[in-house]
Amino acid sequence: MENDALAAVSGDEPPSLASxxxxxxxxxxELDQQFQLFTMARSHAERLMRPDLPEAEQKLLRADMKAAVDALSVIVRTLEKVDEMERRLAREQAELAALAVTEADYDRVWADVAASMEERIAERLVLKAGPNSPPSDPDWGPGGGSGPPQGADAHAV
Incomplete structure (x- = not known):
């Protein structure tokens, strides 16, 4: 299972945020487990350290304690990096969620576009009809009774 996660990251395609x-x-x-292990190793070496031990054994125990402290230091820095990456992933997931378009968003945009188109059509009809004909008059236009003459008799006026 661990190899699956690594394969997802090291593949040709970029890994998903979930992976x-x-x-x-x-x-x-894993780092938490390693941290516990090296903390126990350091504590164990400290408990074994006694002034009556031969110098060589004290030296080995001090080296063990230093190695454990160094390992703990690396683990802490790595955990800080992991924490930073987790925060970055969370931000990216939030940004993607904010950019996600839902069906309701699509319907709302489509309704806005349709309303805008209807407004523009109404404006163009008013401009085309001229100032003497309000678009709200149901009789205005072809076949209507109150508009200018239509058809062949229109030029005879």
Missing amino acids: MADLMARIRV
């Missing part, structure tokens, strides 16, 4: 989040969670678990 990256899964990988970060797995890394965090």
